[in-house]
Amino acid sequence: MIVSEEIENKEIAKQYKELLRISYQTLTNKDKKLIRSAFDTAVHAHRNQRRKSGEPYILHPISVAKIVAQEIGLDATSIAAALLHDVIEDTEYNIEDLEKLFGTGVAKIVEGLTKISKLSKENNTSLQAENFRKLLLTLNDDVRVIIIKIADRLHNMQTLGSMPEHKQVKIASETLYIYAPLSHRIGLYSIKTELEDLSFKYTEPSNYESIKNKIEDSKIDQQEYIKSFSEIVEFALAEEGLEYQIKGRGKSIFSINRKMITQNIAFENVFDKFAVRIIYKATHRDEKFLAWKIYSIVTDHFTPNPTRLRDWITSPKTNGYEALHITVMGPDNKWVEVQIRSERMNEIAEKGYAAHHKYKQGTQKDIGIDSWLDKLQEVLENNTENPVDFVENFKLNLYAKEIFVFTPTGDIKSLPKGATALDFAFSIHTEVGMKTRGARVNGKLVPLSKTLKSGEHVEVITSENIKPTANWLDFVQTSRAKSKIKSSLNEEKKRIAEDGRESLRRKLKQLKIALNDKSIAQMLRYFNLNTSLDLFYRIGLGTINNKQLKDFSNDFNSTFFNFFKKRIRKQNQEYKKDEKEQITQRYDTLVFGKENESLKHALASCCNAIPGDPVFGFITINEGVKVHKKDCPNALSLQSNFAYRIIKAKWVDSSSDEFTAILKLSGIDNMGIVSEVTQSISNNMSVNINKLSFDSEDGIFTGLISVSVKNKTILNRLVNNLLKLKGVDKVLRE
Secondary structure: OOOOHHHHHHHHHHHHHHHHHOOOOOOOHHHHHHHHHHHHHHHHHOOOOEOOOOOEOOHHHHHHHHHHHHHHOOOHHHHHHHHOOOHHHHOOOOHHHHHHHHHHHHHHHHHHHHHHHHHOOOOOHHHHHHHHHHHHHOOOOOOHHHHHHHHHHHHHHHOHHHOOHHHHHHHHHHHHHHHHHHHHHHOOHHHHHHHHHHHHHHHOHHHHHHHHHHHHHHHHHHHHHHHHHHHHHHHHHHHOOOOEEEEEEEOOHHHHHHHHHHOOOOHHHOOOOEEEEEEEOOOOOOHHHHHHHHHHHHHHHOEEOHHHOEEOOOOOOOOOOOOEEEEEEOHHHOEEEEEEEEHHHHHHHHHOHHHHHHOOOOOOOOOOHHHHHHHHHHHHHOOOOOHHHHHHHHHHHHHOOEEEEEOOOOOEEEEEOOOEHHHHHHHHOHHHHHOEEEEEEOOEEEOOOOEOOOOOEEEEEEOOOOOOOHHHHHOOOOHHHHHHHHHHHHHHHHHHHHHHHHHHHHHHHHOOOOOOHHHHHHHHHHOOOOOHHHHHHHHHHOOOOHHHHHHHHHHHHOHHHHHOHHHHHHHHHHOOHHHHHHHHHHEEEEEEOOOOEOOOEEEOOOOOOOOOOOEEEEEOOOOOEEEEEOOOOOHHHHHHHOHHHEEEEEEEEOOOOOEEEEEEEEEEOOOOHHHHHHHHHHHOOOOEEEEEEEEEEOOEEEEEEEEEEOOHHHHHHHHHHHHOOOOEEEEEEO
């Protein structure tokens, strides 16, 4: 159908007027002038462009600006930036032009949005993930950049039907994987819900339609039920003179589907498919009192479920969300979730960042977006992990439900659900986490891996002799803790490698070999290692011992070895099977999950992982566990759409992995013997105490110590040091 230019121009003018009318913020004449100027510039810049649907391109930036103005509620600067968000990328305008026309504020936001658009065009999974990390690093400059990008993504999802099918799935997967969690974390709940539902519509169309049709079929019954529930409460609320409104809210299609999968139940058995929301008018001083008053009225008429009370008024979520959630037994013995919010709380829930700042009073600390950005920036700047790992960990931390625990001084700390005592230590301060030796929860000593619950009091016990170990990574949950532990382990490896290099220099000197590029290259081939850091690290640990070095020396100095130098080089180039087997001996097996279990598996043909590659496991329906490389072309899609079927996996490097050994000690019970034993172990490089127990009878002591060591050489060194202690008679390995 051909539409005349006159009709199109009328539609554009109508949309612009609508934009001004629906703005959440009060627009001054100066604001309107800025928006008008941005609108005129955008119309001129996009005058010859059309979208895939055939409509004038300018309708897209106007639609994004409307989302920014009404649904998110940002200011005139943001509305202008939204109108101009594609101008630098797609037209003859540049950043200098925008600075002259609109000032630095608008220009910087548009520049940030342009960078994101360029980054998102990468096809490579690991590049996409790394670019996402870089994108997040710009958040602290101006959070409005990412908020406008979310609005842009929402409109693209709303109009995704005109795109080819393969692009629909790619864009929808990326939205589900990145933009929905970001919307959730910033507090844009309604946008997050819409993004999830639209993504689900394109990634699993048949399931989407099935659930949508079932919801439509039950809609009339649902409305009748909410009406009958509301009528019972309304009279009591009116008697108290409260001004309020009651709304029904259906559960989203995506969340119903997720509940059906996680609980393995049918649609009919999802009982909380809708909620009732009571929104009341109150002054800032009275709103908490009135919330509990409404709670009392509702529970006078309906029996509450005490395990389902959620008080986010006393302790708001870290994104600023406040409400009182209760679940009560409604008419016909059906559970109903009731959300109690003041008008201010409701605006914050709907508008997120913008409403939160509108209601900030004086110097009141913003516990929402600002503190989150500070934590985020620290994690991003210190992060060295695989980019796909980073995005996955980041996403999990975004979506995680929160718990609230108390410090010894009574301060409240917010952590993601599932966080451990060690996560708590790192949330206090990096140095506290690094030196954590133990923890007390509610006054009782607990392991560092103890999962915390809301309301618990947590105290961290530190020691100067403690340093992070690799097994800490198996149970910490937060990105901050993982980042800091990995950084520390890398530094420890470098320190051991430096000692190893000096040790190797001395040992080779005795064998009449100089430590230089030539000898290092030969040793890397001989010991089948990838880098000089690996070589020096293993020397420092004692994994490569004096006998092995002597054997190398014999080969290095023999004419026979020199004769085969060229042949060895050729074998390296051709990557023969016997070399692959040697690598497999070093990375001898794949382990899965937190418990490092061995599972039956197969390597996926799409990426052909080899021993040593960073990998993850994917649980297929009919073929068991398939192992993919983390930079596999299908990684982003699998992580996006089937996160619940992903399991951690890694190749175990037997030469640097930690093993548990149990030592039995006995001897004469001198005063301070326990302290001397623990001090001796703590001073030993790369040894950590797991468990320790001592008994004494008639002047003789016995002790059992469980330690983590990297190899037998270190264990033997530890045993010899213990035998040198006064009073220690025997040290046996169990």
